[in-house]
Amino acid sequence: MATLEIRDLHVTVEADNATKEILKGVDLTVKQGETHAIMGPNGSGKSTLAYSLAGHPKYTITGGTVTLDGEDVLEMSVDERARAGLFLAMQYPVEVPGVSVSNFLRTSATAIRGEAPKLRTWVKEVKEAMERLSIDPSFAERNVNEGFSGGEKKRHEILQLELLKPKVAILDETDSGLDVDALRVVSEGVNRVRESGEVGTLLITHYTRILRYIKPDYVHVFAAGRIAESGGAELADKLEAEGYEAYTKGGASE
Numbered sequence: 001m002a003t004l005e006i007r008d009l010h011v012t013v014e015a016d017n018a019t020k021e022i023l024k025g026v027d028l029t030v031k032q033g034e035t036h037a038i039m040g041p042n043g044s045g046k047s048t049l050a051y052s053l054a055g056h057p058k059y060t061i062t063g064g065t066v067t068l069d070g071e072d073v074l075e076m077s078v079d080e081r082a083r084a085g086l087f088l089a090m091q092y093p094v095e096v097p098g099v100s101v102s103n104f105l106r107t108s109a110t111a112i113r114g115e116a117p118k119l120r121t122w123v124k125e126v127k128e129a130m131e132r133l134s135i136d137p138s139f140a141e142r143n144v145n146e147g148f149s150g151g152e153k154k155r156h157e158i159l160q161l162e163l164l165k166p167k168v169a170i171l172d173e174t175d176s177g178l179d180v181d182a183l184r185v186v187s188e189g190v191n192r193v194r195e196s197g198e199v200g201t202l203l204i205t206h207y208t209r210i211l212r213y214i215k216p217d218y219v220h221v222f223a224a225g226r227i228a229e230s231g232g233a234e235l236a237d238k239l240e241a242e243g244y245e246a247y248t249k250g251g252a253s254e
């Protein structure tokens with residue numbers, strides 16, 4: 001059973017010639033098959049956590065450890081992280097001009113599986129996955145994220161998720177900007193991956209809306225750069241009713 005373990009993670013960022021500590025000791029364990037939701041106020045460091053796990057060069061790890069199956073993730077290049085089974089879907093997906101969705105998926109799958117998927121079965125696999133996510137077949141030949149609407153970008157991420165079958169997937173606000181139909185389609189995709197029992201999911205979200213479709217095993221409140229409280233699915237309802245004030249007042253600054 002693959003396990004992502006984050007221990008006492010501290011991360012800084014350089015801004016305006018000053019070093020700012022954003023993550024102040026994050027502890028979190030995500031096991032294959034589990035679904036965790038992270039909720040928390042704007043600017044609390046949720047995306048910073050996602051970027052740090054992705055290996056984004058802007059973020060400096062100043063303390064703590066991250067391991068996947070005991071292997072040091074922080075020592076790995078961005079590529080190695082993907083091959084080890086980490087999947088990161090960013091809040092703002094980047095455009096990849098000149099690379100079609102179909103080529104991008106095949107290259108990624110080749111890197112992760114260690115060999116190129118057989119063309120015949122692969123084409124079928126992609127076609128079926130696109131149908132399940134109600135993605136128009138013409139998207140296969142479009143450049144990755146170029147001119148995609150917000151909702152189309154998010155569907156494309158779930159397409160990657162379903163085809164690449166990582167060990168642990170971190171989805172940063174996959175639900176933002178989705179209309180009700182897209183939210184359902186995207187949630188169904190996440191649930192299919194989840195039902196395989198082989199993927200651990202960390203869902204960063206602002207809305208309990210998506211949690212009606214995807215029932216998390218654990219909910220964590222993120223505030224001021226660390227996890228302030230953890231609980232079950234019922235914690236999300238409490239947050240919706242009461243907001244984050246209890247976690248932010250007096251404690252937000254250092």
Ligand SMILES: Nc1ncnc2c1ncn2[C@@H]1O[C@H](COP(=O)(O)OP(=O)(O)OP(=O)(O)O)[C@@H](O)[C@H]1O
Pocket residue numbers: 013014015022040041042043044045046047048049058091
């Ligand atoms: N590259 C950067 N340069 C400067 N400041 C940054 C950078 N990245 C993050 N920060 C700061 O770190 C803090 C946390 O940002 P982050 O994006 O992680 O928050 P978040 O919890 O994802 O918020 P939201 O809910 O709005 O998406 C913010 O104050 C932000 O301005």
Ligand SMILES: [Mg+2]
Pocket residue numbers: 046047048091172
């Ligand atoms: Mg964010």
